[in-house]
Amino acid sequence: MKKIDNLDDVLKENDLVVLLFSGEDCAGCETMEKRLDEIEGMFSDVVFVSVSVDDSLYLASHLPVILFLANAMLVDTLIGAVSSNRIKDKLTALVRMGG
Secondary structure: OEEOOOHHHHHHHOOEEEEEEEOOOOHHHHHHHHHHHHHHOOOOOOEEEEEEOOOOOOOOOOOOEEEEEEOOEEEEEEEOOOOHHHHHHHHHHHHHHOO
């Protein structure tokens, strides 16, 4: 998963995006990053990126937060550490929406 500073560029260049907001001292964030890294290869049509709220202007009140975006529009959200199956279900729905 690629760490990014500029979300606008990613959204302009990609139709389907999964964005993880994480923090440096967040154990749940580390867990979710590992799960997303494992799942990433199963969804070649989706770009996986992460933003550290510690290093950016992006704010999130609860971490981790995963946003599912299609054509730069938010279509779904997961908050907290969730199972790989739940992430895969959301990704399958995102891919069906298409880009």
